[in-house]
Amino acid sequence: MELLDYAFMQRALLAAVLVGITAPAIGIYLVQRRQPLMGDGIGHVAMTGVGLGFLLNASPVWMATAVSALGAILMELIRWYGRTRGDIALAMLFYGGMAGGVMFVSVTPGGSTANLSSYLFGSLSTVSPSDVTAIALLSAFVVAVTLGLRRQLFAVSLDEEFARVTGLPVRALNLLTAVTAAVTVTVAMRVVGLILVSALMVVPVAAAQQLTRSFAATFAVAVTIGVTVTLGGTVTSYYQDVPPGATIVLLTIAAFLVLTALAAPLARRRARAAAAARPAADPAECAIPASRAAGDEVGV
Amino acid sequence: MTDTTNGMTDTEAGTPEPVIRLSGVRAELGSRPVLRGIDLTVSRGEVVALLGANGSGKSTAVRSIIGQVPVSAGEIELFGTPRRRFRDWARVGYVPQRTTAAGGVPATVTEVVTAGRLSRARFGILRKADHAAVRRALELVRMADRAKDPVDALSGGQHQRVLIARALAAEPELLIMDEPMAGVDLASQEVLAETLREQVAGGATVLLVLHELGPLEPLIDRAVVLRDGCVLHDGPPPKAVGQHALPGHDHVHPHAPAGAGPIRTGLLS
Numbered sequence: 001m002e003l004l005d006y007a008f009m010q011r012a013l014l015a016a017v018l019v020g021i022t023a024p025a026i027g028i029y030l031v032q033r034r035q036p037l038m039g040d041g042i043g044h045v046a047m048t049g050v051g052l053g054f055l056l057n058a059s060p061v062w063m064a065t066a067v068s069a070l071g072a073i074l075m076e077l078i079r080w081y082g083r084t085r086g087d088i089a090l091a092m093l094f095y096g097g098m099a100g101g102v103m104f105v106s107v108t109p110g111g112s113t114a115n116l117s118s119y120l121f122g123s124l125s126t127v128s129p130s131d132v133t134a135i136a137l138l139s140a141f142v143v144a145v146t147l148g149l150r151r152q153l154f155a156v157s158l159d160e161e162f163a164r165v166t167g168l169p170v171r172a173l174n175l176l177t178a179v180t181a182a183v184t185v186t187v188a189m190r191v192v193g194l195i196l197v198s199a200l201m202v203v204p205v206a207a208a209q210q211l212t213r214s215f216a217a218t219f220a221v222a223v224t225i226g227v228t229v230t231l232g233g234t235v236t237s238y239y240q241d242v243p244p245g246a247t248i249v250l251l252t253i254a255a256f257l258v259l260t261a262l263a264a265p266l267a268r269r270r271a272r273a274a275a276a277a278r279p280a281a282d283p284a285e286c287a288i289p290a291s292r293a294a295g296d297e298v299g300v
Numbered sequence: 301m302t303d304t305t306n307g308m309t310d311t312e313a314g315t316p317e318p319v320i321r322l323s324g325v326r327a328e329l330g331s332r333p334v335l336r337g338i339d340l341t342v343s344r345g346e347v348v349a350l351l352g353a354n355g356s357g358k359s360t361a362v363r364s365i366i367g368q369v370p371v372s373a374g375e376i377e378l379f380g381t382p383r384r385r386f387r388d389w390a391r392v393g394y395v396p397q398r399t400t401a402a403g404g405v406p407a408t409v410t411e412v413v414t415a416g417r418l419s420r421a422r423f424g425i426l427r428k429a430d431h432a433a434v435r436r437a438l439e440l441v442r443m444a445d446r447a448k449d450p451v452d453a454l455s456g457g458q459h460q461r462v463l464i465a466r467a468l469a470a471e472p473e474l475l476i477m478d479e480p481m482a483g484v485d486l487a488s489q490e491v492l493a494e495t496l497r498e499q500v501a502g503g504a505t506v507l508l509v510l511h512e513l514g515p516l517e518p519l520i521d522r523a524v525v526l527r528d529g530c531v532l533h534d535g536p537p538p539k540a541v542g543q544h545a546l547p548g549h550d551h552v553h554p555h556a557p558a559g560a561g562p563i564r565t566g567l568l569s
Binding site: 028031032033034036149150151152154155157158159161162163164165166167168205209212213214215216218 | 363388390415450466470
């Protein structure tokens with residue numbers, strides 16, 4: 001494993017593992033809320049943060065974290081209050097964020113939009129030690145939220161109305177989900193890039209669902225897939241000299257296709273096992289019962 | 301304009317400790333008034349059915365009680381506390397009108413029912429007693445054998461039983477159910493009626509939104525009929541007669557035209 005001899009590769013692999021864990025970990029709640037593309041929207045808004053980072057000569061990672069967190073909160077507020085025109089407002093937020101990023105970079109002395117491309121498409125080999133520190137801290141936050149509050153976030157993502165009646169602080173939890181998603185976007189920004197970040201949040205979850213029947217198992221399998229593809233993609237990009245972000249996303253989609261192909265035979269085996277375990281009183285074939293039960297009565 | 305009903309709710313004043321109290325509650329959806337001054341009191345141990353045609357405001361009324369619909373005027377109290385300051389949600393079990401079967405991610409029956417126990421669990425940490433309560437709730441609705449199955453594999457009636465188990469997991473004193481019998485097969489209706497009977501025998505207070513009394517009829521102490529956001533009738537449930545009184549009778553009929561008699565809002569014919 002000569003690739004571990006290089007400090008930049010150690011940083012790249014560490015960042016890749018952290019992204020592989022955090023992106024599916026928050027992504028599963030976005031998928032459960034049926035807002036799988038929220039990560040994509042936050043990615044657009046984060047562009048403005050990166051641009052501001054260049055302009056103000058501040059760390060683009062921390063700047064992007066702050067701006068995308070604000071953007072995510074704004075999206076959540078639009079979801080509450082803007083019932084009918086919410087989609088239009090979101091579109092303006094997304095594309096305004098993108099345009100803002102390009103504008104800020106252009107007006108930066110000596111800046112050009114070429115500077116943006118490492119954030120748009122990821123640039124693992126240029127992850128600096130301070131980037132790694134930021135990524136590690138932000139990842140710790142994401143893991144603490146997604147694991148520590150998993151029961152609350154599960155309840156809110158499944159049924160907001162019911163969650164409110166169990167006394168959960170639904171609005172606070174929704175805001176926390178949005179901010180955590182924003183943080184994850186900036187964690188993943190250096191690895192897969194803002195354009196592709198949403199893929200790593202959504203596709204591992206979708207792939208895991210092909211095999212799983214419970215939320216807990218889906219979470220575990222999705223994170224496993226995430227870590228596998230980010231590590232695999234990083235190593236592949238080192239040996240083959242291909243861009244890591246694109247490699248990781250293509251690997252994730254490949255994992256989805258393989259698991260989907262495996263799902264059908266697995267479902268058949270489960271059905272057979274269930275049939276074997278089924279008691280004689282519950283046969284798989286139809287039989288006319290001797291007497292009628294309550295459920296047989298049909299209302300007239 | 302709804303003052304005609306005040307005399308009826310006042311007759312309930314002799315009963316101690318109202319669990320739910322609404323007075324003069326108004327609510328709008330958009331600019332359309334949905335509740336035009338509702339008075340409703342449910343006392344401890346009572347089983348009250350909220351009846352009315354589609355669009356009469358019965359769902360909005362229960363959703364205003366749990367704070368899901370903003371109220372423009374009037375007062376709502378739960379267990380004697382104004383709803384805005386009410387925090388003791390573990391005492392309330394809520395069964396929403398059946399919506400989508402599941403979220404975007406698979407979840408087992410146990411996972412869904414466990415969400416109902418969070419109101420009793422501090423910081424979302426579940427102890428042995430909490431897991432036991434979840435199991436008990438599943439046994440009550442006779443779904444314990446399906447505990448590890450994904451909810452999207454269940455039938456409509458089974459799904460409804462899971463939602464009721466979720467409400468029962470917190471061992472609530474008050475059950476609020478929005479059309480629990482809608483789209484539920486007869487076998488599940490029997491299970492639901494039996495579950496509710498046990499809860500009522502254990503001292504639970506129940507507020508149900510119903511489209512018609514159906515198999516729950518013998519359990520119901522009082523019926524409140526809404527029409528166009530006003531209370532039209534508050535008193536003993538109308539007695540089913542003739543063939544309608546037969547046990548297990550599934551009351552399916554086209555609704556009376558809009559101009560029909562005042563108490564016939566899709567409840568009796």
